[in-house]
Amino acid sequence: MSSTSEKFLVGIFDDEDILLHGVDGVRDKGVKIHEVYSPFPVHGLDEALGYKRTRLPIAAFIFGLTGTALALTMQIWMLGYDWPMIIGGKTLLHCLHSFRYFELTVLLSALGMVATFFIVSDMKPYKTPRSYDIRSTDDKHVMAIDLASNKLSKEDISRILKESGASEVNEKNF
Amino acid sequence: MQPTSAVREILITGGKTVRDVSEDISRQVEGKPTKLWWTAFSISLVLLMFGVYCLATVLWEGIGVWGLNKTVGWAWDITNFVWWVGIGHAGTLISAILLLFRQKWRMSINRAAEAMTIFAVICAATFPLVHMGRLWLGMYWVLPLPNTWGSLWANFNSPLLWDVFAITTYFTVSLVFWYIGLIPDFAVIRDRATRMGNKTRATIYNALSFGWDGAAKTWMRYESVALILAGLSTPLVLSVHTIVSFDFATSIVPGWHTTIFPPYFVAGAIFSGFAMVLTLLIVTRKVFKLEDYITIYHIELMNIVIIITGSIVGIAYITEFFVAWYGMVPAEYYAFYNRATGPYWWAYWSMMTCNVISPQLFWFKKLRTNIVTTFILSIVVNIGMWFERFVIIVTSVHRDYLPSSWSMFYPTMYDVGEYILTFGFFFTAFFLFAKFFPVINMAEVKSIIKSTSEKKH
Structure with missing residues (x-):
């Protein structure tokens, strides 16, 4: 400035x-x-x-992919390698785990996109915006x-x- | 310019202008709380305090003070959990799915419905957390943290763990969605406070609005964020109650082990959620004089959703019975026969009356556009939905495969007390929200004022 x-x-x-x-x-x-x-x-x-x-949808997609990758890595490593355990006779890694892939994909995508939105729009709680006319939030x-x-x-x-x-x-x- | 449909009914009455919207909605945030507000808030706080006492006793003594026994290990707690999660479905459904379908009538009701969702999910979460007994150790069972109590890592094959992930994700994303919606409205209150010379309020609401300026570029990004959040939340809404239903459906208990559960639970959740939205909004519109924004037309549309979801739930009840008879598995057959004619017959028939018969009254236009009928039926529906969960959970387990272990469940003061705790919290939180936050999304309503408002002349 x-x-x-x-x-x-x-x-x-x-x-x-x-x-x-x-x-x-x-x-x-x-x-x-x-x-x-x-x-x-x-x-x-x-x-x-x-x-x-805006390129925010791209950011959302990348964050979503990160979530999927994180969930996959976490489960494959925890249940497949670090402490392999057979529960209920099922194979170590099977498709039912996909619920967490979905949840972590959505979670990271949403949080990452919103954080990116705040950063690119320079929005923060302690910022006082320039007011060209105070009625711009009214009518x-x-x-x-x-x-x-x-x-x-x-x-x-x-x-x-x-x-x-x-x-x-x-x-x-x- | 947005094309508008000539067949759409008027959504905002009273010839409101854009300025009127700021004025009408901000008024309750800026004014002093009324006596009615203080009375209602105090009653909720008393309920909350009683609940906290009961909760403290449960935590100190253990869950043995509840009425559970060896046969009925899940009863009021899990019933209340599923009931509250179900109620928590309407908010995000209204804001996400109706946004994707471009339903403009959602704009007057989504803010309060989303707030209700968030508070309901918090209420729901208390039950399984407390049911874990030593909830301070619970994080090792529900979060993927290494532990030395049994398995080294959490069991990812358990539907109970899927539930933890589903509900925490749903809660977080709903909270973010709700807050994003509030940002421009906080800026309205900030600028009004600046004009009124109230510096403290202006500073607080500026911080809450993250320094919102309303620039065209910010609005463009904001709309993109809202649309993607809606897209992400839509499968999330449907997945949450699907996964809650897996808590039961993946077991081998007769009465729980049915493939119909996921769609049946989701429909039931939307049914009870809309009923709770109606209960709250009918009171809110009256107390805050918002009749021009939440019109009879809005109430009628919500009642139509109630007829549809109520009928789906009714068909699901009948299908369950048909399959139990047609499947010819004696244990399955008995579970359903026992529901309707066993010692809990009164719970079953309360559920049938409240959930299947009462919403059918809304086929009559006169009834679905009547405030008093809607208010009463919205409460009846939620009583019915509570009984539905009680019937599914308790009647399925109280008579299991071994007649020697058959038992009954009788709630204690602490079972009831924790339910009261959640009511206390829910209403305390809702009253605080209604006082300090704008209860209607001003920016969205302003954007449709020109196309859907009743003209003055």
């Missing part, structure tokens, strides 16, 4: 459909959007903003535009925001 103050223009949108059109309108006019903050997930917003699909959609990363003037961006459906345009410095 730079030590000099960062200047943002903040467009407030009252409705998710106006916001979606607004995002297209603003981007078409060559304005770079820093981020949009919403009180609820807006379908299609990630595509409108040009975000790539407003908030579009933040970093003035430093845009060539257009503040007045031009403000006008584009209003034309794209923003009900208010405010300035916010950090």
Whole structure:
């Protein structure tokens, strides 16, 4: 984070459909959007903003495989090699063990994916997030535009925001 | 834009706006607890304290203070365990399976149902833990840790051990799923507290929300996490009660040794879980004035799930009897004959009346859309489901292969006391949840307000 103050223009949108059109309108006019903050997930917003699909499912898959491998290794080693025991006349390693493969796969996949989500989204209990407009968790959609990363003037961006459906345009410095 | 179906009924009534959702749901977290809340909370706490006394006695004296004997080694404890695990099925079913099926009506009820799941699973876990007697040694029997009491490692061939893995995984994943859902709503309360100038509340709820900012990128990842968690939880929900049924079905006890158990237990679990969700939500919607969010339509849909699962359970009861007769194994035949006509006939017929006959009343639209009938029947169903587990467990073992060892089971104060302990815990936890956490998923409800809300004019 730079030590000099960062200047943002903040467009407030009252409705998710106006916001979606607004995002297209603003981007078409060559304005770079820093981020949009919403009180609820807006379908299609990630595509409108040009975000790539998240790779979290891949993380979940890898963690799941780790769980399967851990369960397999644990059981084969414990019951097959470390202390081989015949229980109820069954063979040492048989398919009924698969319940733990499934459980550990699910457990590690879920926990690993959620941990990855927290890390990549930089979410932690002691973090105070930047608030561009406090109503963004209530009922407003908030579009933040970093003035430093845009060539257009503040007045031009403000006008584009209003034309794209923003009900208010405010300035916010950090 | 989400395509919406014109045939869908209205899910949120009262012409609510997005802002109304924040206001209506956050109100109970921000306000002081009412007298009614204090009264209900105090009663639960008293029940919990009595239960703790009974539990302490059981731990000090050993499980000999329960009414078990050499023939009936599993009775109230395992009945209560299976009953609570069953109740704990509705929450994750509603949030996971209904999410995959894109059922929007789940959005008003999933938060409370998931909380109920978590508390119910904790209640369930106490019974097998205490039944182990010296539960401080239990970790060596249930976790894969090397030990010197008998086998060096845990017996992976035992369905009881499968159960430990299944239930702990189910509990952990359900807890994570529930918490992930709460994060954006904690941020709503944080920002409202900031606006009201309540710094302490803002700090606490910010920590709980993990510094949630609601950025489009975070929402995109969040939705992906929720969908995958739902996908992972779906087989998990179905597997948990399947594995609980294996505790019985893999044995050779007549009455337990049946292949129908897994689907029959899963249907029974969903049946009792939905009944408990209804009992809790009918009270919650009234106390917190959430009638516009949990509407008669929601209640009707849940009652339809109750008719379906109740009928599956009814067919399973009849199938068991048919197979016992058709199989011509005398021990099997006697086990079922004894259930219906033996000394525990009253438990059997209570189960049949509560579980098979009473849910059929919901075929009448008038009854399934009536709050009072639904509330009474939801309790009747759970009484029936308790008797179902009692019938399966106790009547199957009380008359085994040797008539000389036939016996009866009579509960003691400590059997009853531990059941009361779990009720005390369950309601104490639920009241704390209802006071400090938003009982309805605000973010999800807000996302459907435009498409499913009743218009004001």
